Amino acid sequence: MRGRPLVLASASPRRATLLAQIGVEFAVQPAAIDETPQPGERAQALVRRLAQAKAQAVARTLPRALVLGADTVVVHAGQIFGKPRDHADAWRMLRQLSGNTHQVCTGVVAAQGERCAARLCVSEVTFAPLDAATIEAYWASGEPHNKAGGYAIQGLGAAFISHLAGSYSGVMGLPLYETADLLRQFGIHVPN
DSSP: OSSSOEEEEEOHHHHHHHHHTOOOOOEOOOOOOOOOTTTTTTHHHHHHHHHHHHHHHHHHHHHTTTTEEEEEEETTTEEESSSSSSSSHHHHOOOOOOSSEEEEEEEEEEEEETTEEEEEEEEEEEEEEOHHHHHHHHHHGGGGGGSGGGOTTTTGGGEEEEEEEEEEEHHHHHHHHHHHHHHTTTTOOOOO
């Protein structure tokens, strides 16, 4: 890497794929943080806080690097849906999302030393109605197991989405427009 190294503080292969898509070189160093929401914490505050905690945790160990952290949650009827704990949790989430519109909130933070900047991306996603057999088959596919809201827009879950208003990459977990803006702010060249 030329100049200052860029590090993605995430174990998500989707985030790495998205970051590579905008033509920047980077290394990956996941951050281990507690992702439990604080009492009464709203989704937008939660994703900002977690993205910042991830970026700063890695930045403390790599003071020369520019570190990107990100976090994504799904919100429906005021309720935050993270990654499903088990079959029943995924079933509950998908049942509630079925036939409804929800928000996907993704926070992305760039940190280097004491300097930190954040961006937020909020998209609205509408699901077609899902019957029990569809939800069960989707769970059996393995795809919902580690995904916010129990679905993946870039996978089989795309067939459930009747409308998207916002950022496809933001729903995947790393909003590329906002990420490129942050990188440029820190002097990283992002091809146009």
